[in-house]
Amino acid sequence: MRRTAIGSLATAVATVLAVTALPATTAAAAPSASSGLTASDDSFYTYDGSKPLASYAPGDVLKTRTLQYHVLGIPTPVQATQLLFRTQDAQGRPSAGVTSIVRSPSGDGSKAVSYQSFYDSLNPADSPSRAIAGDVSLGGLIPNGESLLLVPLLLAGYNVVIPDSQGQTADFAAGPEYGTNTLDSIRAASRAPETGLDSRTRVGLAGYSGGAIATHWAAVLAPSYAPDVNRRLVGYAEGGLLVDPAHNLRYIGGSAVWAGVAPMAVIGAARAYDIDFTPYLNSYGREVFDKLEHASIVNALGQYPGLTWKKMVKPQYADPNSVPAFVEAVNKLNLGSAATPTIPGYIAQGNGGVFEGTLSNLPGIGRGDGVMVAGDVRSLARQYCDKGSAAVKYRQYDLLSHVGAAVPWAPTALTWLNDRFAGKTAPSDCGRIPAGNSLAPEVPTGS
Template sequence: MFRHTTRVLATAVVTALATTAVPAATAAAATPSASGTSDPFYTYDGGKALSSYAPGAVLKKRTLQYHIVGLPTPVKAVQLLYRTNDAQGRPAANVTTVVRSITGDGSKAVSYQSFYDSLNPQDGPSRAIAGDVTLGGVIANAENLFLVPLLAKGYNVVISDTEGQTADFAAGPEYATNTLDSIRAATDPETGTGMDGDTKVGLMGYSGGAIATNWAAALAPKYAPDVNRRLVGFAEGGLLVDPAHNLKYVNGAVVWSGVIPMAIIGVARSYGIDLKQYLNSYGLQVYSALEHGSLLNALGHYPGLTWKELAKPQYANPNSATEFLEAVNKINLGSAATPTVPGFIAQGNGGVVEGTFGNPPGIGTGDGVMVAGDVRALARQYCATGNDSIAFHQYNLLSHVPVAAAWAPGAIGWLDDRFAGRKAPSDCGHIPSGNSLAPEQPTPVS
């Protein structure tokens, strides 16, 4: 059974991630839809001010059939509109989906964070589940197979739209609040999901989903202590730690350089920055093309792209774009708190396979998009700051896509053990050294 599950997961993950790594011809021709929605469920229209509700409060509820690429299945899903906070700490409404296991009793749940990475809220997993079909939503649809083993094991699965309703791509702190308040909403006994305040929860996510997973684990003790006490652990792979390092690592890459404009648009949007002040005419052109795009609109479409090609000459060094740099430092996990629950972290280091040949001084190599030295440094930092329950594995010959398939079965098995109450393994003391995760310092405008 385990071998069969492993094969299913491997196939699902490779299929899903391969669609992001090698864009299809249809992606090139697609025109990203504008943000916003015609579905009234996503809009808070109550008489009370949104700020009057506590984070995690349920604002709306609906039950619908679970859809895969627009086709309804017999599986039922509960969707909740709930109160949360955005990256700037402002009250916001977001949507999460709960899928109940037919074999479970509601005592355990996995909060699964999707890697739907997009600048278009229409690509969120809740919309794919509701039956919407978009190009960027292909990723969330492909992840459906990821959920089958969890449901079969008796876990209820909670799937938040981690980027929020404005698709604040890469804004880790907002990913965290959306995730933690999603768990609060899903385990509110009044929602009828079969869960309550005693339901144990595990966090799981890869790549973009790892951003939400790690930030949620890091912020939970302070932001959501009620959730933190019920967390059994966090399992993640392919993690973004220090975005300033990643921008330099993928600079000029064949496939992954497309995340440069995506990241700077997402960060600017999240923190209300006028990014256009730093961009040249070509940068503005790329900005316009990707403002509401997804990974499928970005990856492979800008081979060899660099920050310098997008920026005005005086901002050739991204550290000279002061407002942008300040925002990037806010989403550096190295400056966030240490999680208090056990963690399982996996990372690849064979990025040349996916066309990333960079090896910048002080940054080094990675899996094609994520920096291996940053992930090692973060794991070591956690060990050194009181969390000795960190399991870590680096796949030296594998890149971002295949590591997902290698990581997933182990992540589920690791979560199984945490729910069973078994002692978490530790690799503390055996993790190789990594990079400095100190905040980036500004440089003068040239």
């Protein structure tokens, strides 16, 4: 059973990532019509209670529904429970989040995996819960494809929790908000009897790329924000992690495939922290930002080759650090300045970004997997080792890109999580992780 599940997971990852890497011409032909409940007519997502949202505790369940799990708008025999719950946004304000829970046919509710999707979109309509409820959108192709990844987990006896980790305003790349949404999703799932989970259920965190952002920020914030959840976490397994967004902006600038993700991340951070970047943009920058305001990653990959920060801003802002709002945002999102997880972790990272058209090798940044900077991830892992935190297993794939590294990551992540649930001692690579980059906060120009 275990070997079969692992093999199935590797095959599923390859299939899902093939969808993620669709070229622009194929993506443009993908379905954009809606089937089933649509983002505009589904009242489930709106909190309409008489009590103020702030009067509820984080993780309190506000609404519950059970529906058929849909794939590409087609209902399957599998049922999912969806919850509207109270959480908070990046600025600590009360908000309502949504999560979906699928029960294992062979599980007893004692263990669950919180799987964070890499749906990576600035459009709430592309969230996993919308896809599960039956929506079909271009950006929703990713969570629809990720349905394949749930099968090995369900077969292994795990109930699976799938949060809309970016929140209902789709604040792409706003890591702290990803973390609170994920942790409160686990709280909500443990409080709703329909899910089969309760306050004793042990939970593992897993996610790749955008899902790694949510996974890691949940692990970082859990000790302070959700100690009740942290006590039940067995570990986090992730790959392709965003650590220092300022480095990533420079790394992917001018690249062939990933350059368009940079303005998406700036838009997401601006949305999360109520920052107006318009005064800094030139006419072309405003055009790009307007076009991507509600875009999915599939609208950006490969469609802005050669795009750089400098091409989008007025001449006096050619240095990103000359924009105070930029410095403020990226420093809030820098994991190097965040707390240290108290649970063991498995972190995988590709370093063959040249295969995805990212050729840069800038001083202090170096190479990566095409979008994520390998030196940043190494430094973060070493930082945890130096602070004596829980064990960190680190694996770098020098010949694999962002998409490619996910294939070996996924089955290894499942095996690693199985071992944590089994109570085995977590492996550590501390002392063997190569040096990386400085993760010091950005300093405004002229300071």
